[in-house]
Amino acid sequence: MKLAVVGGGSTYTPELIDGFARLRDTLPIEELVLVDPAADRLELVGGLARRIFAKQGHPGRIVTTSDVDxxxxxxxxxxLQLRVGGQAARNQDETWPLECGCVGQETTGAGGLAKALRTVPVVLDIAERVRRTNPNxxxxxxTNPVGIVTRALLQAGHKAVGLCNVAIGFQRKFAKLLDVAPGEVHLDHVGLNHLTWETGVRLGGPEGADILPKLLAEHGDAVAEDLRMPRAVVDRLGVVPSYYLxxxxxxxxxVEELRTKPSRAAEVAEMEKQLLAMYGDPSLxxxxxxxxxxxxxxxxxxAVDLAASLLGNGGSPYQVVNTVNNGTLPFLPDDAVIEVQAAVDGSGARPLPxxxxxxxxxxxxxxVTAxxxxxxxxxxxxxxxxxxxALLAHPLVGQYAYAEQLTDSLVAHNREHLAWA
Known part of the structure; x- marks a missing residue:
């Protein structure tokens, strides 16, 4: 089995490598290729990746290359886990929207749109290269924004499924609160990428009894604190919203909070410097x-669970993924991409009712779908x-004057990444 990771020079890749090593029985990788144009980062990450595999006794071969084909x-x-423009572009996404009083965030609002504009053309080019070399x-x-990027891939006819870690994060946190194994927790997870709610929490699978009311009654404070929302909001909704809500x-x-502290991109950029220095240590x-x-x-x-299921090597029968709506939410177009529980196997992902x-x-x-x-x-x-x-339609913008100002700012800050600008 051969897997390729485009954006393999990311400082986050060692987390992925660690999962591949620990879960090698679920996903028996023989060759793993890390692809990234940043040769200096790729060398550091690739070296650590090989040492992780060696320490954990994984027999697979790790290859690094800047050649996508x-x-x-x-x-x-x-x-796909790439970031076009790097943390510098992300820092812009998180700051210039604040100038007109709109949220500055890398996956939603005006910043999320900027990331989509930079990312979609690059991803579609990579996908075409994949299709030419191996259409199966x-x-x-x-790659964020996952919903838009996955929709672009599917509309172009590619075999694609989108993945986000929000649902598995909730699953693990709820399992810990309930003192059960994570695999016992099944979420009624519904919405769009970074716009989801847990409308039910079931033990044992989709047919299990819903224990969400009990979870909120006994652990509502912990849930609300994790969301950084007031407990009253969670209690009034009776569901658990994603923290992106x-x-x-x-x-x-x-907005006021974001104006008073460094951007998340600035924090991550500093963290990445430290991580890359660590990765260069041959003893790590x-x-x-x-x-x-x-x-x-x-x-x-x-990622391991999803890849194993798609490649016919086991994996959980139900997983939260981003996939085509196809009537699941009847108020949306069939070709919209939604984030829900789905049955996943070698034929793809089919949303549960x-x-x-x-x-x-x-x-x-x-x-938000519009x-x-x-x-x-x-x-x-x-x-x-x-x-x-697009900005005028976004509920986090919505006003004509703001949309005009944000459009000018978006184009000015992203001109080098926009072929038409």
């Missing part, structure tokens, strides 16, 4: 503790007017 050739699955390969997208439910408070043969603060917790476990949603959630999902459709058009076809319309 060579790296993905004959791969059974290709994982699965593409697993962990803070940007919607507490927009103005979050395990992921350092500092990596846990980098983000993306449990991504490796989710979702009960009728409260308008409180369905309305916001429909609104934005994502406009954002994808802007990413594929370009043009200032398409960018403006």
């Amino acid at each position: 060579a790296g993905v050739a004959d791969a059974d699955a290709v994982l 390969a699965w593409i697993i997208d962990f 803070r940007y919607y439910y507490q927009h103005d408070a979050v 043969d395990e992921k350092p503790e500092l990596l846990a603060k980098r983000g993306g917790a449990f991504y490796s476990e989710a 979702v009960p009728q949603l409260d308008p409180l959630y369905a309305g916001l999902i429909a609104n 934005y994502e459709d406009l954002a994808l058009r802007a990413a594929v076809h370009g043009g200032r007017e398409r960018v403006f319309k």
